[in-house]
Amino acid sequence: MRRFKWNVLISLCLFTGLLGGCGEQSVxxxxxxxxxxxxxxxxKKDGEYWNTVKLGAEVAAKEFNVKLNFLGPDSETDIKGQIKLMEASIKADRDAIILAASDYMALAQVTDQAIGIPVIGMDSEVASARPVAFVGANNYASGQLAAERLTALTGPEADIGIVNFVKGARNADQxxxxxxxxxxxxxxxxxxxxxxxxxxxxxxxxxxxxMLKRHPELDAIVGLSGEAGLGAGRAVREAGLVSKVKIVTFDSPPAxxxxxQEGTVQATVIQNPFSNGYLAVKQAVEYIQGMDVPDRTDTGTKLIDLNxxxxxxxxKQLFPFVR
Known part of the structure; x- marks a missing residue:
């Protein structure tokens, strides 16, 4: 595999608001x-969130002369499919692999097999010592952020339902x-x-x-992904309970x-998928070239409401673009 050792000092000012604005000087x-x-x-190879990750990754790939292969199964629950993609990438002896692991434990063994290939974790971690860096949100803090708003909406006494996404995914657990x-x-x-x-x-x-039928006393539902929130929102709306059941969710697909805006959802915790994709590719290139990369890069979350x-x-974060 190719490994480059050149460094250059240039000014960095990329994607203000998405990647932190302008620094003084950066290698x-x-x-x-x-x-x-x-x-x-x-x-998953498509969907609003992953399409935005891909957009950021493609910008970095163009900037740093990377042939990027964006891969994923049709479903986030297709763990075996993701393992097969990892096996194929290792066999192809890529210069680096960026992995958003669908299952924290199930992807560990195949990740361990990436000997000599830098692995960058992105979005969700894997139970392997192989990754040299991780790029993504602090998901534990994100859960606390959602809970803080939830309790502000319901008060200190409430009955709450939770719709999570993929059991075993590190970010879902966190x-x-x-x-x-x-x-x-x-x-x-x-x-x-x-x-x-x-x-x-x-x-x-x-x-x-x-859930609404089994628990008519329900005061709120937390959707821990965009899909979970959309499904819960539709159920609450169709049950005619918009004024009663509060919803806090994650991510920012248009729906x-x-x-x-219509009041079915009261708040959503958004991530920065554009930065996740961009910085994961950038750090992979930096590592290949012998540069130091941080062990963890927190790309941040925000709680968004109507206000x-x-x-x-x-x-800028809800509707990312490239200048």
């Missing part, structure tokens, strides 16, 4: 004459852990049911609808933003 990876071959293996730890401060709050929708919006809808969704700094 940037150089652009080699031969493209680096980097595979980015994500949980979000619910942060949520539950925060809610433990309130003895009057009861979690009546927790469901896992596998990032399937239709399944999330059926789960939330059943979630519409539900926010702040139109703020200019939030618009």
């Amino acid at each position: 940037e990876p150089t652009v080699g004459s031969t493209p680096l071959q980097i595979d980015m293996i994500v949980k 979000r619910i852990e942060g949520l539950m730890d925060y809610l433990a401060r309130f003895p009057g709050i009861s979690i009546v049911e927790t469901a896992y929708c596998g990032s399937d919006q239709e399944l999330a809808y059926r789960q939330a609808a059943a 979630v933003m519409e539900m926010l 702040n969704m139109m703020w200019p700094e939030n618009q």
